[in-house]
Amino acid sequence: MRSQLRKKIFLLFILCIPCVHLMKEFHCTPNICRFMHCEIKRVCEYPNSYMKRKGGLCGCCDECIVVRFKGEMCSAVIDQMYPPKLMCGPGLICDEYTLRCKKILPS
Secondary structure (H helix, E strand, O other): OHHHHHHHHHHHHHHHHHHHHHHHHOOOOOOHHHHOOOOOOOOOOOOOEEEEOOOOHHHOOOEEEEEEOOOOEOOOOOEOOEOOOEEEOOOEEEOOOOOEEEEOOOO
């Protein structure tokens, strides 16, 4: 029983390696938006959110952005290619370790 589980986990691991490699190789090229299918969104269905024009992957599609308050969960900016969908409100920044909105400290 355990050997079958190990084989399945190993197979899954082997199958995932090319996917990770492909994601690392993905780049926002100048013409990438021609190949993207954007879902037409007119309004955001989430409370405390707004529609950010060209706010999605590679700046191709409009995206709903949820504004978070101090102490609430947020999305850290990892790469400009993958913009966050949970952004902290004015005067706040997303802590990259806790993924919670915190006050911006003066430098």
